[in-house]
Amino acid sequence: MFGLKRKTSGEQIFDTLNTAAMLLICFVTLYPIWYVLVNSLNEGTDAMRGGIYWWPRMFSLGNYQAVFDNSGIMTAMFVTVSKTLVGTVTHVLFTAMVAYALSRKDLIGGRVYLLLGTFTLFFSGGLIPSFLLIRQLGLLDSFWVYIIPALFSFFNLIIFMAFFREIPEGLEEAAKIDGANDLRIFVKIILPLSMPVLATIALFQGVLQWNDYFTGMIYINNPDLQPIQTYLYKIIAQSSSNQIAADAGVVNKTVTSQSIKLATMVITTLPIVLVYPFLQKYFVKGMLIGSIKG
Incomplete structure (x- = not known):
């Protein structure tokens, strides 16, 4: 041709x-x-024989039944879903507000704030000072330990700022002439124009919140407040999944501790895998922020 x-x-x-x-x-x-x-998806006792690589040899949903019948796992799943939704929404809004303020050229002391924030990217207080701070704030064994410390990320702030600085200043000036204040401009103009970067940061923070097991392991002693990832970590680390089947009242001997571990892994991974395709187009746009000028 x-x-x-x-x-x-x-x-x-x-x-x-x-x-x-x-x-x-x-x-x-x-x-x-x-x-x-x-x-x-294979019977646990049959899977122990090995040799299952491509398809279930003896298909069974008993492993998932054992997981969903266990009240401890379902409580942990509820905590994980709650902290992921609340933590992602609050993080995106709070970080976006701070980034919008720091992206303004007329902000007094803006350069100092940026230098202080940049310092935190390379240095941190460490685990012990962080634990003491969380304890002094009264966040130990509290649901808010998942939310308040995760409200702000300077790395995500940099991504927000790069996007906000590309929005024409004429839009804000026209809104101010019409009598809009800074908050109204941010809510009515900036946020609707920032869907790509909002979706990108939401994906970052959502995955981080969903996969976080460390916070529940260090700051939470109450089993009713532990997320599913911490629950899964304890199953694997302490080999306590035999007790899960007993707690669920499962009398089917085809369910094993190993099969329950695998079913729990699938359940904890599936939501993020399902959500990602819907955010992919925004994710690509958000990652290209600041890389192309035109």
């Missing part, structure tokens, strides 16, 4: 090797997930 350039043999070899390498990377990345899913 007119205008098409035929590839040389070297280019064809390169394309073939590149495609093979990408397929290999995809397989190495996705197969462990598939392996866990397949074994979680």
